[in-house]
Every structure is written in structure tokens, then in C-alpha cells.
Amino acid sequence: MSNSDAQSSTSDLRYVQYHGSKESTYLPAIRQLISKDLSEPYSIYVYRYFLYQWGHLCYMALDPSGNLIGVVVCKLEHHRSGTFRGYIAMLAVQEAHRGKGIATQLVCMAIDAMAERDADEIVLETEVTNTASLKLYERLGFLRSKRLHRYYLNGNTAFRLVLYLKAGTGMKRPQQLDDSGELPAQYGYSATSFDEIGVRDGHPVLEGSQVP
Amino acid sequence: MHVLRHDGQGLDEAKLVEDTSRLADPTKRYSSNKIESDVVCKFPNGDGNDQPKSAVPCQLPLRAVPKPTINRDVKAWDITEKFTQASLALNTGQLVKDEYFTLFESIGALEIMDPKMDSGFLQPGETLEDDYDALKPLLPEEVIGIMDQLLCYEMAWHQGYPLSQTLFTSVYIDKLLWPDPRSLEEAQFYRGDVKLATEAMHDILRAYCLAIIKCCDFVITKITSRDYFEEEDFCTHTYNRQLLTQVPLDFILHELELAMKFIETDQTSPISAELKYALLARLEFRRALLIALFPDYSASFLDKYWPPVSDTLPRIEATHKFGRPVPGSFSTKLQRRLASTVPPRPVVELEFKDAFEKLVQLCVDCEEAVRYTYLEPSPQEYQSFIWAFASRKPQPLAYARSYLSNFIFSSNNEVFEHLLREDLRSLVFPEDQVLDPVNWTIESPRNPMMPKDKRLQMASLIDEFTNRAIQNYHELWTALCQNRCRMRRMLCHSMLAFDQLQSDAGVLDDDLHALSSDIQQYPLITWVYHHKLRQIEWVVQLGFEQEIYLPDELPSMYYWLSKIAETRKRLLMTLLEFFERRQSKMEKGKKAEIEKAERVKEGKGYIESLLAEASGTKELAEALSSFYTHLAYLKLLPTPPRPFSNPSLRYELRMKPFLTLTPSEVFPFAELTAQLHPYGPYDNPNPKPNLSRILSDSVIWQYMDHAVKSAKEDFAKLKKLGAKAARAEGVKGSWEKGVQGCLLSCVAAGVAIATVKEICKGLGKEGVGGVEGMKKRLRVEIVEAGGDRVGKRYHEWWVVPKVVKL
Numbered sequence A: 001m002s003n004s005d006a007q008s009s010t011s012d013l014r015y016v017q018y019h020g021s022k023e024s025t026y027l028p029a030i031r032q033l034i035s036k037d038l039s040e041p042y043s044i045y046v047y048r049y050f051l052y053q054w055g056h057l058c059y060m061a062l063d064p065s066g067n068l069i070g071v072v073v074c075k076l077e078h079h080r081s082g083t084f085r086g087y088i089a090m091l092a093v094q095e096a097h098r099g100k101g102i103a104t105q106l107v108c109m110a111i112d113a114m115a116e117r118d119a120d121e122i123v124l125e126t127e128v129t130n131t132a133s134l135k136l137y138e139r140l141g142f143l144r145s146k147r148l149h150r151y152y153l154n155g156n157t158a159f160r161l162v163l164y165l166k167a168g169t170g171m172k173r174p175q176q177l178d179d180s181g182e183l184p185a186q187y188g189y190s191a192t193s194f195d196e197i198g199v200r201d202g203h204p205v206l207e208g209s210q211v212p
Numbered sequence B: 001m002h003v004l005r006h007d008g009q010g011l012d013e014a015k016l017v018e019d020t021s022r023l024a025d026p027t028k029r030y031s032s033n034k035i036e037s038d039v040v041c042k043f044p045n046g047d048g049n050d051q052p053k054s055a056v057p058c059q060l061p062l063r064a065v066p067k068p069t070i071n072r073d074v075k076a077w078d079i080t081e082k083f084t085q086a087s088l089a090l091n092t093g094q095l096v097k098d099e100y101f102t103l104f105e106s107i108g109a110l111e112i113m114d115p116k117m118d119s120g121f122l123q124p125g126e127t128l129e130d131d132y133d134a135l136k137p138l139l140p141e142e143v144i145g146i147m148d149q150l151l152c153y154e155m156a157w158h159q160g161y162p163l164s165q166t167l168f169t170s171v172y173i174d175k176l177l178w179p180d181p182r183s184l185e186e187a188q189f190y191r192g193d194v195k196l197a198t199e200a201m202h203d204i205l206r207a208y209c210l211a212i213i214k215c216c217d218f219v220i221t222k223i224t225s226r227d228y229f230e231e232e233d234f235c236t237h238t239y240n241r242q243l244l245t246q247v248p249l250d251f252i253l254h255e256l257e258l259a260m261k262f263i264e265t266d267q268t269s270p271i272s273a274e275l276k277y278a279l280l281a282r283l284e285f286r287r288a289l290l291i292a293l294f295p296d297y298s299a300s301f302l303d304k305y306w307p308p309v310s311d312t313l314p315r316i317e318a319t320h321k322f323g324r325p326v327p328g329s330f331s332t333k334l335q336r337r338l339a340s341t342v343p344p345r346p347v348v349e350l351e352f353k354d355a356f357e358k359l360v361q362l363c364v365d366c367e368e369a370v371r372y373t374y375l376e377p378s379p380q381e382y383q384s385f386i387w388a389f390a391s392r393k394p395q396p397l398a399y400a401r402s403y404l405s406n407f408i409f410s411s412n413n414e415v416f417e418h419l420l421r422e423d424l425r426s427l428v429f430p431e432d433q434v435l436d437p438v439n440w441t442i443e444s445p446r447n448p449m450m451p452k453d454k455r456l457q458m459a460s461l462i463d464e465f466t467n468r469a470i471q472n473y474h475e476l477w478t479a480l481c482q483n484r485c486r487m488r489r490m491l492c493h494s495m496l497a498f499d500q501l502q503s504d505a506g507v508l509d510d511d512l513h514a515l516s517s518d519i520q521q522y523p524l525i526t527w528v529y530h531h532k533l534r535q536i537e538w539v540v541q542l543g544f545e546q547e548i549y550l551p552d553e554l555p556s557m558y559y560w561l562s563k564i565a566e567t568r569k570r571l572l573m574t575l576l577e578f579f580e581r582r583q584s585k586m587e588k589g590k591k592a593e594i595e596k597a598e599r600v601k602e603g604k605g606y607i608e609s610l611l612a613e614a615s616g617t618k619e620l621a622e623a624l625s626s627f628y629t630h631l632a633y634l635k636l637l638p639t640p641p642r643p644f645s646n647p648s649l650r651y652e653l654r655m656k657p658f659l660t661l662t663p664s665e666v667f668p669f670a671e672l673t674a675q676l677h678p679y680g681p682y683d684n685p686n687p688k689p690n691l692s693r694i695l696s697d698s699v700i701w702q703y704m705d706h707a708v709k710s711a712k713e714d715f716a717k718l719k720k721l722g723a724k725a726a727r728a729e730g731v732k733g734s735w736e737k738g739v740q741g742c743l744l745s746c747v748a749a750g751v752a753i754a755t756v757k758e759i760c761k762g763l764g765k766e767g768v769g770g771v772e773g774m775k776k777r778l779r780v781e782i783v784e785a786g787g788d789r790v791g792k793r794y795h796e797w798w799v800v801p802k803v804v805k806l
């Protein structure tokens, strides 16, 4: 439904799905583009972690000479909350090309791809002050579900954004929720939601910290 | 090991092995975080703690140099060659991933030779270690400068940044802490066996630094003793350094006193009086702070700890200008020597002005927290205080919060059980036989065949309930002590726990009813239900405060809030009737009964207060829901296109935390749609009757006006009943401010509604145009929440739009 929403001024761009065979061509450019907006870089393993398993959920915007203009990186797996959860891990567009709908187009393609693979929901985090990003996702249908205090290494706070793709997602429950009436570990204090992993352990956080 | 081939600088893993072999030779000063972390697994004794014994002053020892000789069972092999061979079989970028390679690990991985990740990587000409000489003579101005810089880092740490990016960048602190001093005596700016003569300025700075370190130790002790979230609230990581944990407080105080004495009595050195004054102020401040932070406080002097700290602050502020910074005495290079696997990170710079502000706030907040211990011991008074404290702006620092938590939770379980019973008493058992202390004094009959005394049975039932509920009750209090974001999320969980409790309480209620007919209907369920409903309201209200809801969600979220508040209102009305019945019955009794009636009447004030608040919430939420609905018809609410979503999916997402509640609170989507779309879809309203006609008629606006008016009356009543009835006397000022905020929100809502109504009057008339033209005549501003500052809303929980005529 969405692919046609892309704005026309960017018609000379090609939007392509990543593939492992293209690593040497694109990975350095992806790294460079993403890490520009991070206060700390991710190791190459982080990129490979996503691209190796979910390369098909990574989309790139390329200019006619094949330069990388924008990229979105995602994953999709069963979450312990009981849902089949998509996660947008990274998104960036080259500064000179921002505001033309390129990120919107990339995210739309990623959502379509995850929906096609039967995702229940898609989530991500973004800084509460990242107006462009909030606007982009909220325009597509994401809602804020919670505020995460000092989520990023630079001390900034984040919103968790969520998009439900299927009815009944809110009723899905962890498998372990049993008749003992005990709440699953997720409700405990030491909860380390997978997506929040970075904060808990003092490592760079996905979606990263924007350098002002 | 994740075997990867990586282009560029060669093989990561092979490189690692190579470096490892180099590390085994302690004379080679080459270090990298990655190496440290990985090597530790390979050499059992490399726990990061064993320092070389012969540390030579000024030659920094490497941390955690693994010494294979120590454990003779361990042998090291150089596998570089084998590894290189094996990995040649892989293509560049080819990933052989096993299921144990998680996102966590990928994030934890570091790349050797990447300057941003490899802390051992040296730029051309860069030295590995810092070469600042901690023994070089210092001017008093420089000592002041260093002290104030340390204070800045200390406050940055208090804000949540790790020691590695703050205090641990100080060469002086590093010298004192590493190698780990076996005694205070050993903690010197020079290290080693040879005693060196030091200068007075060094002694003064050392005393100050020792005190800072001890302060950090106390802070960590306090914070870790309570529920907190590492890295989110605070970083307790000390990178394997002992913060003088074993050194008694007195020893440090003694060092400070010696330093002060020296300054006071010194006749020989040419230090000017004002510099002496500045130095003394700082030492005195440290002394007072250290005593205030001491975890083993004396309860009878609690109010005497923080004022002396605050008293020293103006002197520090006034003399800050005398300081001369010594930037060389701080270095990020010191991070290389900390036991850590994270890459080097920038120092967190906090301006003195901001740091000082934080410090003042810390003192004020802690002083405020002490007031908790003087409150009238009632659960409601306590909770009012906790709410007020959590609502302070800026949000109290993690230390201040755990300082308060310490007073709340340090008491034993019995105290909390008592609070829970008091909570029951004030809501559902006013002057009730069920909670009569006598019930707990009755003994079981010797003969188990004999029936138990009813009073004893009641006591057992209440004990059973207390046992069942105490943990949930405790967790609710814990939730209220967290940072605001956490608070909202933990309340979601607490609410579900109360939901479970509610269904369990039914059995006990039945048993109670079998024992007595003169009690509130289903008292325990009622009590739990009230708490649960309140938590639902809080979750939604904190959502408004935290800007969770987008403007076009306001109609539905305020509708939801009004429904919950309405349910709570009904619950409270039955309670109020019960209180009234009991009061009038007791008034007719004997003298003792009449006295009780008086107390029931007083307790009734609390129910009335709750009722006024619930009712005001219901009315104002209803008014706002309706108002925002009409603004949506007028196309004055920004509404994103949302190609991937639809209203029912969003409703499901919003209601997710509440979907499983029993009795079911969430109403069907169709009901919501009907409620919020009285004239059909916003962008395609029913043609008949015409929307312009409807909106130009003042009748529809009257409904909102009426709700606002009712809300105002309710909040006015709440105000009149006062802080005492609300059981918020301990925080009267902030309670009154809160109620005033609600009242002002009503006024603002009334004004906004009137403005729109006025403009809508002309709708459909010539020259005014239809609904489409409203954008040109009116602008609606959603007032932002204040966040950590005092904001523009009258009350953070009431998003009243500002309507501007154009």
C-alpha cells in the first residue's frame, strides 16, 4: 500500500533489498552512514548480526552511481511477550538528502516486508527530542507506548514506539504465563527486554545516540 | 568464538591472539580493553585484581596483567598460525554464526585497531599513559580549581554517568586508589614503599580527594540498598576499585580536620586570607557532606545532617572564581587502566554552575526527605508525601530518592503490615470490629473440636489477607519511589497484581460476611478494587504527563480516564453511604459509641476527599474528551495519515495493559467509536443534520460547559475539605498547588470551550464559511508538558488546549 507514497523528487533513486553477497559493496557505506549519527560506533558484528539473519529486512536507497543515500536495518523474531515482533534497529539518510521522504520510503518497505512475513507488531526506540524520526514513524501509524528514562548512553531519554499490524496482538501473552498466577520474569525488576539490552549492560544502544 | 573474516586491518581474532602473546610479557606496555576482557578467560588468575607488587612511583603499573606462572596448571599456546590457516577457509564477511551469538554479544564486541573502540589504540605520537606528575607543586588557586572540577564530575556521576567518564578521570583520584591501598596511609599521590615528603597543598588536596572517594562509597552503599535501575538511575560500577570501603569514617574526617587545622594555624606560607577561606569552605563542606552521607545515621539527629551541608554552599559558590583549572590533572587515558570492556568514552563535562545547582538540589531534596520521618504515621500521609517528593522539579536525583526510600522501607515487615491494616481501616473498616485489636489477643480453644471465637476468626482472616497482599502493597510503594518513567511502567504491573489480588480477596470476604452482618459489603474486594482503579488512573495520567499520547488520541484517552474515574466514584459513593450509616448508628449508642462516631465522621472526610477528586477527574476528563472530539470535527487536531494502522488496532495497543482486568474495564471498540463520533467520521461527517448546523447550536457546547462546571465544583470541594481530610497535611503546600492546578485547568478549559463556541456560532452563516474554514479562524495549541522543569500546563495531568483566535 505504501510503496507508492514515496515522493517524486527522489525518483532517480533506486530502493534495493540488501543481500549477503553484497556485503563488501555496501557494508562499509552502511556503517559509515549509521555511525555518523552515533556517539559511539557499533562493532562490525552488530551489523553482521542483523544483516546475516535479516538481510531481507534491510533496504537501501542508492543514487544512480550506486552511492548509499539511506538505509534501514531490522530484525523480526518471536519475542518473549508472545508476539512475533519486528524491530527497526537502524535508520539513517544522508544529511544532504533529508526531508525528501527517503526514510519514509525505506521504512514503508521494511514494514511491508515484515507484514508479509506475518509480524504481529513492529517496535523501535527513538530519542524524545528526535522530531524528524518521531514525525516520520507517527505519520505511518506508530504510537508511543512508554518513555525510557536515560535510555541512551549520552543520558538521553527515549520513547518506545509501537505499531500493531494484526488484531489480537495485545492479547498475546508469554507462553510461560501459567495458572500459578505468577507473573513471568519480564515483570521482574531485572527485566532486560531484548531491545533494551544496551542500556542494561553499558554497551552502545541500538538506534544509538545522536551527536548534537 | 565467532569466527569471522574481516577485511581491512586483517583478522580480528588472529590479531587478538597475537596481542595476547604480547601481553604475557609485562614489560611491554601495550594494553587494550578487548585483550583484557578476553584474556581474562584464558588465564585464570587474571581477575583484574592482582597488582604487581613492585609498583614504582610514577611508572604506572598495568592493571590485570595476567601472569601464567602463578598457576602452573595453565599453559599458553600461540595459536596464531593455526587460527590464520583455519580462517583462510572463509570468505571475507562470511559469518559462521551459532545460536549463542546474540545481539548482546555483538554489541559487546570491540574491534581492535579502531580508535573509537580500541582503548589501546594510539594515534601517531600519542602516549599510552598520561604523564601528568601528581607530585608537582600546586598553587592554592590550582587546588581550588581541581576541587571544583572534581565537584563537577561528582555531580555528573550523581546524574547517572559512570565514574569512568567523571571522577575516575582525575589523576589524583587514580593515584590514591591504584594500586589498591592496603591502608589509608598507603593512599598517597606518590605510590610505593618509599615515603616521599609532600607539600601542604598536596596534603590538603589529598584529604579532599579521600573524602570524595568515601562520599562515593557511601552513596553507592545507599543506592544499592534500595530498588534502582543500574545505568538508568545510576552507575554503581567502580571498575574493580575499592572506594576506601574498609576505611572508617573517622579516619577520613581526621584527614580533613588535619588539613583544616593546618590552614587555620599556618603562619608561614604566603597564602592570602581569601584563598584560605576558600580552601576551608571546601574542606568543611566535604566534612559535612561526608557525615550527612554516612549510612549509619542517628535517627534522633536526622534533621541535623543536611542543613550544615547547605550552609557551606554559598561560600563555595562565592569563592569559585579564585580557582585556577588544572586540566592536565584529568585524563581519559586513565580509562585504559580500569577493569572494563567498554571502549573509551568522552569525559562528561558539567559546568560548575550546573553542577552547583545539582548539589544545592541534592541537599534540599535530602533535607526534604528527612521530613518523612516526622509525618503522622498514616499510610495516606506517607503516600501523599511520596507523590509530592516524586513530583518535585527537577526530579530528585537517584541518591535523594534512595535516601527517602531508605526511610520508607528500612522498617521491618511488621511496620508495613501495620500500614496495610491502617489502609484497610481508613477505607473499608471504620471503627470496625474486624480490626479491633482485641481480636488478636484471643487464644485458640484448647480443644480443636470447639468452635473458635469469631473475633479470633476475623483476626485470622485479616492476617491471611495481609499475608497475601503485603507483597503487592509493598510493590506499589516501590513503584511510587522510582523515576517517573519507571513509575508508570511499574504501576502497570502493580495494577495487574492488584487485579489478581482482587479475585483472591473474594473468598475471604465471603468468610467475613459469614462472621458478621455489620460490615461493608465485600470490604476486601472493595479495598483492592479502589487501589486498582486508582493505579489505572495514574497510568493514564502519567501518560499525559509523559507525552505518551498524540493530540488526536486525547478524545479517547480522556474518555477512558473519565470511565475509570466514574467507576471509582461509584465505589466511593457506596463507601460514603456506609460511613454515614455507621456514624448515625453509633451516634445513637452509648458514650463510647458516640466517641467512635466522632472518629467515623473524621474518617468520612477522607472518603469525601477521595470522592471529590474522583468526581472532578471524571467530569473534567469527560469535558476534555468531548471538547477534543469536537476539535477533531473542526479539523483542528493534527491527525497523521497512518497508512499502516487503523483505529481498532491502535485502540487495542492503547488498552493492552488493561485488557485482562477482571471485571473487564475496557469497553468494546464499537462503543468507543460511537461515543467519539457522534456525527459520523471526522473527515466525512453525516450529511444530516449538517455539521455546521450542529456545531453552531450552543446546546452541544452546554454539555461541555456543564461538565467543566461540575469539575470545578468538585475540585473546589476538594480544596475546601483541605489537606487534612486528604491526608496530605505533611505536604500541604504542594497538595494545595496540585488542587489549584486542577481548578485552573477547569478555568482554562472553560475559556477554550467558550472561544470555540463563539466562533462556531457563525458557522454556516454567510461570510463565515463552513467547518473547513475553521483552520483560518482558530488555532489550537496542545500545551507541552514541563518534563524536568516547571511547565506551562496548570497541571501536568490535564492537557487543556490553548485556543487562539486568528
Ligand SMILES: CC(C)(COP(=O)(O)OP(=O)(O)OC[C@H]1O[C@@H](n2cnc3c(N)ncnc32)[C@H](O)[C@@H]1OP(=O)(O)O)[C@@H](O)C(=O)NCCC(=O)NCCS
Pocket: A037, A091, A092, A093, A094, A097, A098, A099, A100, A101, A102, A103, A104, A105, A125, A126, A127, A130, A131, A132, A133, A135, A136, A207, A210
Ligand atoms: C530520521 C531520518 C532518518 C529522516 O530521514 P528523511 O529522509 O529526512 O525522512 P523523511 O523525509 O521521510 O521524513 C521526515 C519527516 O520529518 C520532518 N522533519 C525533518 N526534520 C525535522 C525537524 N527538525 N523538525 C520537525 N520535523 C522534521 C520532515 O519534514 C518529514 O516530515 P514531512 O514529510 O511531514 O515534512 C534522518 O533525519 C536521519 O538520518 N537522522 C539521523 C539518524 C536518525 O535519527 N535515525 C533515526 C533514529 S530512530
